[in-house]
Amino acid sequence: xxxxxxxxxxxxxxxxxxxxxxxxxxxxxxxxxxxxxxxxxxxxxxxxxxxxxxxxxxxxxxxxxxxxxxxxxxxxxxxxxxxxxxxxxxxxxxxxxxxxxxxxxxxxxxxxxxxxxxxxxxxxxxxxxxxxxxxxxxxxxxxxxxxxxxxxxxxxxxxxxxxxxxxxxxxxxxxxxxxxxxxxxxxxxxxxxxxxxxxxxxxxxxxxxxxxxxxxxxxxxxxxxxxxxxxxxxxxxxxxxxxxxxxxxxxxxxxxxxxxxxxxxxxxxxxxxxxxxxxxxxxxxxxxxxxxxxxxxxxxxxxxxxxxxxxxxxxxxxxxxxxxxxxxxxxxxxxxxxxxxxxxxxxxxxxxxxxx
Amino acid sequence: xxxxxxxxxxxxxxxxxxxxxxxxxxxxxxxxxxxxxxxxxxxxxxxxxxxxxxxxxxxxxxxxxxxxxxxxxxxxxxxxxxxxxxxxxxxxxxxxxxxxxxxxxxxxxxxxxxxxxxxxxxxxxxxxxxxxxxxxxxxxxxxxxxxxxxxxxxxxxxxxxxxxxxxxxxxxxxxxxxxxxxxxxxxxxxxxxxxxxxxxxxxxxxxxxxxxxxxxxxxxxxxxxxxxxxxxxxxxxxxxxxxxxxxxxxxxxxxxxxxxxxxxxxxxxxxxxxxxxxxxxxxxxxxxxxxxxxxxxxxxxxxxxxxxxxxxxxxxxxxxxxxxxxxxxxxxxxxxxxxxxxxxxxxxxxxxxxxxxxxxxxxxxxxxxxxxxxxxxxxxxxxxxx
Numbered sequence: 001x002x003x004x005x006x007x008x009x010x011x012x013x014x015x016x017x018x019x020x021x022x023x024x025x026x027x028x029x030x031x032x033x034x035x036x037x038x039x040x041x042x043x044x045x046x047x048x049x050x051x052x053x054x055x056x057x058x059x060x061x062x063x064x065x066x067x068x069x070x071x072x073x074x075x076x077x078x079x080x081x082x083x084x085x086x087x088x089x090x091x092x093x094x095x096x097x098x099x100x101x102x103x104x105x106x107x108x109x110x111x112x113x114x115x116x117x118x119x120x121x122x123x124x125x126x127x128x129x130x131x132x133x134x135x136x137x138x139x140x141x142x143x144x145x146x147x148x149x150x151x152x153x154x155x156x157x158x159x160x161x162x163x164x165x166x167x168x169x170x171x172x173x174x175x176x177x178x179x180x181x182x183x184x185x186x187x188x189x190x191x192x193x194x195x196x197x198x199x200x201x202x203x204x205x206x207x208x209x210x211x212x213x214x215x216x217x218x219x220x221x222x223x224x225x226x227x228x229x230x231x232x233x234x235x236x237x238x239x240x241x242x243x244x245x246x247x248x249x250x251x252x253x254x255x256x257x258x259x260x261x262x263x264x265x266x267x268x269x270x271x272x273x274x275x276x277x278x279x280x281x282x283x284x285x286x287x288x289x290x291x292x293x294x295x296x297x298x299x300x301x302x303x304x305x306x307x308x309x310x311x312x313x314x315x316x317x318x319x320x321x322x323x324x325x326x327x328x329x330x331x332x333x334x335x336x337x338x339x340x341x342x343x344x345x346x347x348x349x350x351x352x353x354x355x356x
Numbered sequence: 357x358x359x360x361x362x363x364x365x366x367x368x369x370x371x372x373x374x375x376x377x378x379x380x381x382x383x384x385x386x387x388x389x390x391x392x393x394x395x396x397x398x399x400x401x402x403x404x405x406x407x408x409x410x411x412x413x414x415x416x417x418x419x420x421x422x423x424x425x426x427x428x429x430x431x432x433x434x435x436x437x438x439x440x441x442x443x444x445x446x447x448x449x450x451x452x453x454x455x456x457x458x459x460x461x462x463x464x465x466x467x468x469x470x471x472x473x474x475x476x477x478x479x480x481x482x483x484x485x486x487x488x489x490x491x492x493x494x495x496x497x498x499x500x501x502x503x504x505x506x507x508x509x510x511x512x513x514x515x516x517x518x519x520x521x522x523x524x525x526x527x528x529x530x531x532x533x534x535x536x537x538x539x540x541x542x543x544x545x546x547x548x549x550x551x552x553x554x555x556x557x558x559x560x561x562x563x564x565x566x567x568x569x570x571x572x573x574x575x576x577x578x579x580x581x582x583x584x585x586x587x588x589x590x591x592x593x594x595x596x597x598x599x600x601x602x603x604x605x606x607x608x609x610x611x612x613x614x615x616x617x618x619x620x621x622x623x624x625x626x627x628x629x630x631x632x633x634x635x636x637x638x639x640x641x642x643x644x645x646x647x648x649x650x651x652x653x654x655x656x657x658x659x660x661x662x663x664x665x666x667x668x669x670x671x672x673x674x675x676x677x678x679x680x681x682x683x684x685x686x687x688x689x690x691x692x693x694x695x696x697x698x699x700x701x702x703x704x705x706x707x708x709x710x711x712x713x714x715x716x717x718x719x720x721x722x723x724x725x726x727x728x729x730x731x732x733x734x735x736x737x738x739x740x741x742x
Contacts, residue, residue: 036472
């Protein structure tokens, strides 16, 4: 009998098992290393090593890598679009307020957290619209001047604020006992889920002015928000429905036995549990919404991607396509990746709480 | 107290609520429709579907339907539909291939391979599709060389900033024969598989159906196509002056949309494949091994049959998403339904309501057809397994 080989130290054994278990594995591993090498080396070179960081104009980009000077020069545009420079403090103030509110509310031991959350939800959205668009003492800024990351966040958050409650109502409607309400909800959900979002944005921008009474003007940006919100509400409804279906029937039956009515059961028993279960799925829908805000480009609203696209037409910065795309893409990627990691964390917490 | 009882009665309340909802909906719809007809009369917009038979006068740079600007708007719509189907079909095939490959790589026990797959998946899933469409179109394809300095693929296909030139067969007779042969081979394979299964049930004798199938449905069709290709004369694109002539050109819009759709959707398909395979319980695999099945057979006879029913429904909805997402071609003026019909034809005729209704109707029909297929598949599968 052959003597057993002496055991390898821990990390070496792991390495061997996960990279070099069989000859095929060895070949695959080396191929992977080669591929990574071939891709990442020129990439790092272009992004960092050979890149130009300092300067103010195109002439300052002398080395072969990326011209980040371009991003520096147009950074404010990427953030605010054509928002008038003297009024940009309003965007900053709103952002600061929103971040503070979110930070305070995510602190679990905040006194009167529930009331504070409701207050924030009631106060902040109208305050935001007032700050951004002006009126009542502030100078008016037309929505056509909004743009960049500001606009992307505005679209995602305000469409989400409409879509989440609407989606919850639709999900409840779809499970309603009443055939008429169930039917209407199903038609609404399946219709918006069945058509491309780009056509919905087209539709909203063309039809909303048409179906409103004469003289009643729907703002161009509002049309896009409404269009996006309807589609996302339909997808949200399906996410919430998953949560509703996961709830055992006994919960509702027990509440009925206690003599509670439909709305009280829904508000006190069903939704708190169902929404917690549906939270990861709803977060994923929100990520989808965030990505789909880019589609407003089709009706000439310049969100972050639109500003990147428009920047390519600047004669002073010809050929900066890659820089513009990499910068905008990186922002989208970090935002969506962060959200999806948060969603995964929620899922894990949920599994821990329910022991599944 | 009868009054209180009356409106506390569940049935009465149900009817009342539904009546209220119906009336509310009807009022809203009537309000919108009346406004719309008022506004249309004021703006002098015609209504009805007669415009479909008018001459379109719209140029479509990329079509395989033989459409000319002197054709009707209906023909224009048909060209858009064909272009949508063309790019979707091509992207579905490639997205499936990449998606399965990456999904399986993600499951590899080789840490490097599975990490590479994870990086790919996380990269494409967390960036908007429109970004990729614009990136391919303005970032990659517009940076390609001019026709004079095209990338040359074996002297028959050429890639430059005006598109991808591929050769076109001058006549199709050879390919018709090849197609007939392939159909015959597939029929033969189906017959053979049935016979082998029946024999195995009767006598227990095994037959290498898969190996034979690989030859019959994989190698021989390729050979048939190769023979047909060799026997046919080809119209190979050649450089004349500043541009290529002959052959068939896939415009950059097509290439960009195709690349974006296939690589983006592949990331989602990869996750579906991974989930499907992981849903097969380890016990099933262990049991199959304990029965002495070879690793290949474990995968073929135990893992795949149980994973596919989990994979197919979500993959179908990914295909549906891909078809809907092909509408992003409008952003780079690829002449698909939204671009030619909701864009050009709408501007030319001004008949927004009719055009929107037709466009949405087309997508809804495609969606209904796909979900009908999904229901049929699910029903059929349930019958087979239980």
